Amino acid sequence: MPAEEVYGTLGTDEGVARALAKLDTIREDVIWWTAGAETPQLLADGEAVIGSGYNGRLFSLIEEQGQPVAMLWNYEVLDLDGFVIPAGLPADREARARHVLRFATTTESLAALTRFISYAPTRASSMALVGTHETLGIPMAPHMPGNPDNNGGESFLFNCAWWADHRDELDARFQSWLAQ
16 A cells, blocks of 8 residues: 555545454464564564564664664654643743753754664754764664665655544554454
């Protein structure tokens, strides 16, 4: 299914039924995880032969631990985090928060984080500054989700607004499916 059709399909009863029917075909072979450390551990232990997970955790498994695992970037779901400043803060605390956010989101600061973990900087301008890993000394650009070589064209952005509207219903249907 093309990435641009995922949310439209999941937004229908027929689409959810189709997804659950597909899961029926692999039910006995799936190990569901609830914590980010589980997929790398399952792969390292040989309990799983393929998995989904956070690329930073998989980078650690592959590059830091030397496990014989490779990353497949096709069909990745890109997720973004954000910062908020609560309304009504005293002026001095709001000023400090804004100062921290201005520093943390500069092109240089975002690129500097990639010396330690393979989470891509959220500014395109930072990608040109991605260098080497602090302790491994390996180039980090090949390990970034934002690297054009890692996008097979099928990736899509996690839609927070869509999930806010549909999560409860889909979770109830999924939990019902799991209980069968």
